[in-house]
Amino acid sequence: MGLLSNCKSLKFLVPPLSSIACKCFALVIIVLALRAAFISSFFGGFEQNQIAISHNFSLSYVSEYGIRKDKFVEVPQIVWGLNNQKIAFARACLTARMLNRTLLMPSLSASLFYKEIDLLQPISFDKVFQFERFNSLCDGFVRLGHYSDVSNQTGAFEVQKGSGRRWTIQRDMDQLRQSGQDPIDRYEVIRITGKNPFLWHDHWPVKDYARIFECLVLIDEIAKEADKVINRIREVGREVKSKAEVSQNNIHLEGHQLHPVPYVAVHMRIEKDWMIHCKKLEQRLNVSQICSSKAEITERVGNILGLNTPTVIYLAVADVLLEDSSILSGWKEDLVPFEKKKLGVDGIYERYPYLIKSAIDYEVCLRADVFVGNSYSTFSSLIVLERTQKMMRMGMGNSCGGGADVRWPSYAYNIPGESKGPQRWMTNMDDSSLQAISYGSNRISC
Secondary structure, three states, X not given: OHHHHHHHXXXXXXXXXXXXXXXXXXXXXHHHHHHHHHHHHHHOOOEOOEEOOOOOOOOOOOEOOEOOOOOEEEOOOOOOOHHHHHHHHHHHHHHHHHOOOEEEOOEEEOXXXXXXXXXXXXXXXXXXXXXXXXXXXXXOOOOEEOHHHOOOOOOEEEEEOOOOOOOOHHHXXXXXXXXXXXXXXHOOEEEEEOOOHHHOOOOOOHHHHHHHHHOXXXXXXXXXXXXXXXXHHHHHHHHHHHHHHHHOOOOOHHHHHHOOOOEXXXXXXXXXXXXXXXXHHHHHHOOOOOOOOHXXXXXXXXXXXXXXXXXXXXXXXXXXHOOOHHHHOOOOOOEEEEOHHHHOOHHHHHOOOHHHHHHHHHHHHHOOOEEEEOXXXXXXXXXXHHHHHHHHHOOOOOOOOOOOOOOOXXXXXXXXXXXHOEEEOOOOXXXXXXXXXXXXXXXXXX
8 A cells, every 4th residue: 555655646657658557557567466366376385395286287297308307306205006106107207297297216115015004115217117217218208316416406396296085186287287388387397295196096007007118128127037037937837738748749849848838827816815805895886896705716717718738826925824735725737837836936036125026026927928817806807907018019919809819818717708718908098097907897808
């Protein structure tokens, strides 16, 4: 009011200009007041650079010059199971991509604690996956950076992720769009705080996630351990086939030495905590195709059409089941089951924390000639996604037809398929989000 009242004296000093100046000044004050009211209605107020934002701006992606190397996004420590962490990491990458920023290399979690967050053992991303290889494979799409790349580590702008039912997917998108605009975009670092990135709203199609997963290459140490397990499985497979051919007087030992012996990997979820979880999930979702008993799994795997037998079945099971010898019984005579203990590779796994053990098993299942899993398991679902992507890269298209002679077939044992076997399984790469993979589904593309 004081500034506006002073305008009255201006017209006596400079009559031709004072009126125009006062009107312009008043107009500026009104515009600023309206702008402040408008911003506060969307921003909910500032507090030490922390904000929850909701406004509708156009979506901006990577510029023609690629991902910016001088602007960064920081996210909380990534937690839970291996594949929950991979999804969370990919979602963080896509968030950074949307803001045209480099993602600061996040911490993963080596241990598995769902509730005792303070007990989680952090492990750097580059202790599991190859940092430079990731940036090379994903060049132009997403980018990882080191904290040492940041010139002003105290200049971060904090964006608080909303939660609860009121924090809708639209509000979340509006927040992201606003974060890509000035004045927030002027900050060198946008630090996203709040819940685990796995729980963030999903705005991206399956193909975007698949591209990031392709860039995740295990470090040499872990990859070599996975190679040892796979080589042992194939070695046992050669022994099994040799014994069968000797008993049938049909000896072709030299051929078996030259060609890799195929194997089937079964991600077997029958441990008690899983069965309790899946029963509750069946009740909540009112579906009956989530849980599978051991007997149901062995029967359906045994009924896969076109399997070349005898063959080795590698059982990817939780450590708690390694002392349960019954998981090795009940299989058809020409299907020879092994788990890590019977294979004699349990010592490899014992040297590592949970996350690395899971990464080794994931690689063993991913590279299997035939994979069988549960469509409500994130572990199984991501394996099938990568196998589907691999087939498409090789120009194989849809492999839902035919038997196990199709290269890299995958099956869901919790869903009945042809001839009382498991249902053939491919990922719908045209899906608009990762919902079905993140939380499971009995609607698989085959």
